[in-house]
Amino acid sequence: MGQHVHVGGPKLPKVRIIGGGLTGVLAAFQAHELGVRDIELHDRFDQLGGQAVPRQDHGLELRERDLTFGSAADPVRRLLESHGVPFEDIENRKGAVTACNGDLTYTRDFNGPALRTRDLGLSPLAGDSLADRIRAYPTDIAQALSRICQWRLGAWLDEVHADTAAAIGVSRVFPVGPEIVEIAGLKRADTNHDALYGIPAPLWGRLQSLGASTPKDGLGPFFMRLRQALVRLGVTLTAPSFVSPHAALAGRGADEVVVWAADPRPLFKPFDLEAPKPEAHSLVTYILKVRYAGHPPLEVRNFTAQGAVTRLRLYETRGQVLLAAECLTETRDTDLRREIHRLMAGFGGAGLSLGETLAIRMEPRWDILSLDAARKLTHLRKALTRSEGAAFVAPRWEEQDVAARHAALTLDLAQALQVSAPAVLAA
Template identity: 40%
Template sequence: MTKVRIIGGGLTGILAAFEAHRLGAREIVVEDALDRLGGWSLPRVSHGVELRDGEFAFGAAQDPIRRALEWHGVAFDDVDLHVGAVSPSPSGPQASWSAGPVLTAPAKTPGADQAETLNDLLRAYPRSAADPLSHYCQWRLGVWLDQIHASAAPALGLDQVRLVSAGEAAAPNVSVPARGATPRDGLNGLFSAASRALARLGVQIRLHSLVSPREAALSRAADDIVVWAADPLPLFDLTAQPRPRLIGERVASYVYRARIEAPLPLTIRNYTAEGRISALRVYESRGETLVSIECVDEVGDAELRAEALRLLGPFARRPMMLEACLLTNMRTRFACPSVEAVTRLARLEAELDHQHEGRFLVAGWESADATARISALADRLGAAMGASTAVGAVA
């Protein structure tokens, strides 16, 4: 019987194990270097509350990732996801309920779908929109935008740009939220429930397991399938290809207790390229209201509090009060791939497919859209296992 070995116990690795079992595999192993499943999505916990420094919401009822997790016992609560933006304008920053930047400019020029670089995508806009968007991207990334692949657009909010006529983008109106869901027991509860579900299915979970790409490749029997759901960079050593240069975004994260009257969960993104804060997320955990703040660089407490109050002010019913700071975290996030990285990863996958006859699968490339990534992995897993039909995402 085919053995499926999954390296990496984050959400991608967990979903790969569920899908392998659904396709008929009964000898499945998930290995991770940490002491529990969840990977880098696991939030820290302080006094019972989760200190989240990233995205934490899932889609509505038909979201394939949510459906797969619910099928295996993870409980979700349906919520309204409120999203606001602070955008640049000739008269100063403008706040609006919007998932992306709102700019005063003529209609968008067609042709952006063929963009290879972020600069190609921005050139498809009128200059009155392209210039502030370019300034914003430089503020976030600090590199030439011709180096960044166009697939970085969603990570920067550029897949949600809205162009309006002069005078239309005024103060925020009533929020029209998107439907989504949050894990009922938090992200830690989600991964605990997923671990129990894998155990019920007979999946072996090996923690504190450091696996090198060479060991994974050499130990693979003829009919075995390896799913590499961890960082793909070490895989380049298997094919003697040079590793691509990654472009990292320096992120300083802070989590505060807060008192705020506003629709929750609430996300505010700053597209003005002014100040230090790029995004704020207000959420509840165990009855506490918390504000997670992402900055383009470190910032002092007094300056951070003042800027957070200024950005959140138009979206709150009353002035917010920030209380104790519970988390300070510096990290480098690789969510915006370079053109070089995308090109070389495609070559790497092709070479691994050739060497291992389609039985060494690469997943977990951080910049990819999660749903698209899982769907593509499910299709490739089905092909490797000889499934008679292609599988769309997970069931």
């Protein structure tokens, strides 16, 4: 990616970034890419990466969550590679398990639900809730999808924002029954059909979607390399450093841009706005040593609306394959292992041997967006714009996709700095 520096133009403002997770780190790299040379990055912890930094057990990375990037054309990967951060290409293996009439359907190369239907017709998308999105499907799909989402979320779907569909893996449904050529034709002809229906990649020649990448040598070295690259660029890293919203707002200089890449909830109080209520949503992750005859990485999602496991991830760390089982609740060891084998039966489960459990961790997740939270985040952004103009950048905190969040952040940064955004991201 090329530099976007105003040669001979006025000096660009200082950029101060609050939050050292991946969003904050990418903001620092992008600010430098846009020509800024006075950049500060603050984080309240003593290392970059936030919650994405895995714990260690005898050198093995215990990843409650994973972090993957796109293929060689991914703008985020290209940005980081341009600063010496290496990646490894991987095959993006994924699958899903769906229940139908008491039987389990195993779908390869697609990680959404596969649901039977006799009708591909759609109603117009009307409304912002997850329930509104589900109502657009034919009745047989909508009923099955509602059961899956209620099992997964334990909430009224009319109160959950439609964007949550991506977080829980139901943004697209593979309609089982109609011919693939009919589904593909509708997807090509109509944006609603393309948004709501999906097809396993090999069935319609979209093999490029199977390509992805992962940081070389694991996530721990990845964040260390990011830190080293930022230091080489002259970015001032201040950690541990707690910056309150009041300090960020009141302390902002006239020639300074602030990027708040940390948790947005503390920002509501300075504007006398009611913050979103924390969602009562926690997941329990079990990490096991395994032997597996297949090829990790592999992600398998559970859409049976039964059991405790929502997702399985197999990954390799230092030559050892680990399995992370994401669960709705704590579960007995024997029940967990039985459910893992049931879900893996269609994905080389005969070659899977489960070993010792290395870690059990319950933690809150903030990827479930309520309609209330979405409205309040919109009100917060409007208040920030009225108060600070473009000089206080509020990232799309609710956006789950790293590339989409980074593209939006880049455009906002370019506007704050009054420079042109990179064409690859602005397109």
